[in-house]
Amino acid sequence: MLRLPGSHTAPNRRRLLGAAGLLALGLPSAWALPQGAGGGAAPLATPASPALAPSGSTRSETSRTLTRIRDTGVIVMGYRAASLPFSYLDGRLKPVGYSVELCERVIDAIREQLQLPDLEVKQIAVNSATRMPLVANGTLDLECGITTHTAERARSQSFSTTTYVAESRLLSRRSQMMRTVEDLRGLTVASTIGTTSLQYMHQLNVQKGLGFRILVGQDDQESFRLLQTGRAVAYAMDDVLLRSLIAQVRDPQEYYIAEQALSVEPYAIGLPAHDPQFKRLVDGVITSLYRSGEINAIYQRWFQSPIPPRNLNLQLPMGEAFKRVIAKPTDSSDPAAYR
Structure with missing residues (x-):
């Protein structure tokens, strides 16, 4: 101290999102994607602007994160050991929670896009002091915990579409x-x-x-x-x-x-800096959950139902600020955007 x-001074976490989220090679232009951090619309990914360009391509829009994941066959996810209901260890010492489930959906998307059914998921425990440095130094591809997106923090890393308020x-x-x-x-x-x-x-x-x-x-x-x-x-x-x-x-x-x-406090998944193509993929997965309404079942599972390992039920209804995010996704770090 x-x-x-x-x-x-869990339930069906492994369900693939199919056409909705997983073409980081180009998300359909009909999608309504999140607003940019400045409040404007974030640029859409299209088939003409792939996140992972074909082998041998000279495109400048290649995602270095996806390229490394493809080349190594490993994606690294950070989790919290005891931050119920977002990210914590269950009775089998397996990372679970609301944020973890969202990250699992992203990982499914990457697995499908890169055609890596055996993609290895390396999980690293983080805490309040280590989470952001581990994203900033490239150790983590996804920080799946309870991190608030602020303008100051965004100088050293990127953030997904807001996942909770x-x-x-x-x-x-x-x-x-x-x-x-x-x-x-x-x-x-x-x-x-x-x-x-x-x-x-x-x-x-x-x-x-x-x-x-x-x-x-x-x-x-x-x-x-x-x-x-x-x-x-x-x-x-x-x-x-x-x-x-x-x-x-x-x-x-x-x-x-x-x-x-x-x-x-707008929460988001922590992402590597300066990789807009990777962020676009992650945002597309989250936004597809919002558009389809599937986020409501995920929310109910972790905030309004008994959760492992002690069957605690927080009985916490979804707040109005987060409902607005679902209706109009944003990745803004400005607290005023959520009032």
């Missing part, structure tokens, strides 16, 4: 409820290393002169324990992750999630 001074909030005990960030004045709050919630809490502390201390956990479980053991009066993190954490304790009714949203 680190200490920051406050103001003192969360909001950062405060979790506290009902015996000492923290309803707003101003309630933290002079107290101690916890957050997790390498997260946007931690950055935002530090900014608010300085801007508002609240003088609270920030204790930094190495992962979400450690940060939550700081609240459980009384070392912090609140834990700042994305609301969906807070819900999943308190759903796993014996006394969830003892905890309170503040109604005040501190920030908007």
Whole structure:
């Protein structure tokens, strides 16, 4: 654990998407693909602009990621060990979850496009501190966890179409409820290393002169324990992750999630930088799930049904912001695009 001074400083996952997502050689021009990060329409892939050009081609639009996957027969996926329901290990220590399932659909697409039925999937565990460096240095092809797409992060890596929209909030005990960030004045709050919630809490502390201390956990479980053991009066993190954490304790009714949203957090799959053709393929798979409505069954499976290994059911309806993303896909990093 680190200490920051406050103001003192499954089901049918293997179903192939067929014509809908998997011609990174050229997605049909009739598709409505995501908006670009600047809010405009992202360029469409067409048969004339392949993501993986034929062997010997001199096209400049060759995807280096797909080329390497084809040449090595391996794709590398990053996962989180304990971030229910997005990315975590089940009872057999197999990575599962909402984000993992979306990545599996992408991998199926790549397997079909490259005609590599025996494509090897190498899985690497990541955490809040290691996930982005491993994408930036080329270790990971897909980061399938709970990463917020921000403009700052997009300088070192790329992001897919938005796959979920969360909001950062405060979790506290009902015996000492923290309803707003101003309630933290002079107290101690916890957050997790390498997260946007931690950055935002530090900014608010300085801007508002609240003088609270920030204790930094190495992962979400450690940060939550700081609240459980009384070392912090609140834990700042994305609301969906807070819900999943308190759903796993014996006394969830003892905890309170503040109604005040501190920030908007658009989640996305982390991708290698400077490979728009690979991003186009990934976006096409996700968008096809949105257009077909299949995303609703995937969402229900992980957010509104019992999930392994303990059959927890978060009973979390889909939020209005994510419904808007499904209706009009975007890869924007601007929080205002989701309000």
